[in-house]
């Protein structure tokens with residue numbers, strides 16, 4: 001069975017990816033910042049021996065290097081760059097630059113560095129797929145104002161991973177950006193907008209991921225399969 005590595009799998013979309021690929025019989029490398037605090041993920045790993053919990057803080061180069069070492073060249077068929085944070089409260093009159101920098105480190109530099117560091121593992125896999133979870137809030141064309149920090153981080157993620165995808169396809173790796181929709185997780189807690197259940201978002205994304213072909217490399221795709229304008 002294939003192997004998937006998921007970042008930020010302690011909760012929300014990442015945890016659901018881990019659950020669902022494990023249910024399909026995949027080997028799941030479920031990474032999270034603090035394994036001892038990831039109760040739901042630990043429970044999943046107890047119930048399913050296909051799930052291996054590994055520590056990874058995507059903003060730490062030391063943590064990324066330790067993960068690479070722990071994997072010891074193991075093949076990864078599908079890498080899902082899911083970990084991410086929001087930027088609520090950074091706005092006109094409240095330019096919290098340290099928080100904005102952390103947002104960029106988490107949402108842009110982390111996935112870029114991790115994808116580069118795990119490229120030998122992805123090349124050793126059979127499927128050779130990389131998915132980075134972005135957001136329609138990162139679409140410049142669709143901006144309605146506000147949320148500068150989060151929007152700019154996802155727009156930068158889009159540019160970084162699209163450009164990397166155009167290089168990676170030459171090595172047979174299909175890399176895409178995905179929008180999960182507005183999903184009912186801790187991330188959107190308190191927001192009054194309509195949300196979809198995490199199961200629906202992840203089901204949709206898994207269908208799209210399953211159907212990825214080389215012509216999709218570098219695209220920005222919704223969980224329902226349509227392309228999102230940049």
Ligand SMILES: NC(=O)c1ccc[n+]([C@@H]2O[C@H](COP(=O)([O-])OP(=O)(O)OC[C@H]3O[C@@H](n4cnc5c(N)ncnc54)[C@H](OP(=O)(O)O)[C@@H]3O)[C@@H](O)[C@H]2O)c1
Pocket residue numbers: 007008009010011012013014032033034056057058059082083084085086106133134135136179180181182183184185186187188
């Ligand atoms: N929910 C939505 O509506 C929505 C919409 C568009 C895009 N997204 C994107 O989808 C992704 C997942 O969101 P979610 O809704 O599942 O959010 P969530 O429930 O808040 O979960 C975020 C996950 O990211 C992890 N994380 C944060 N910083 C990290 C770091 N430095 N290193 C490793 N892991 C880290 C968190 O770990 P801890 O438990 O350690 O904090 C947690 O597992 C994010 O990239 C988000 O931007 C979500």
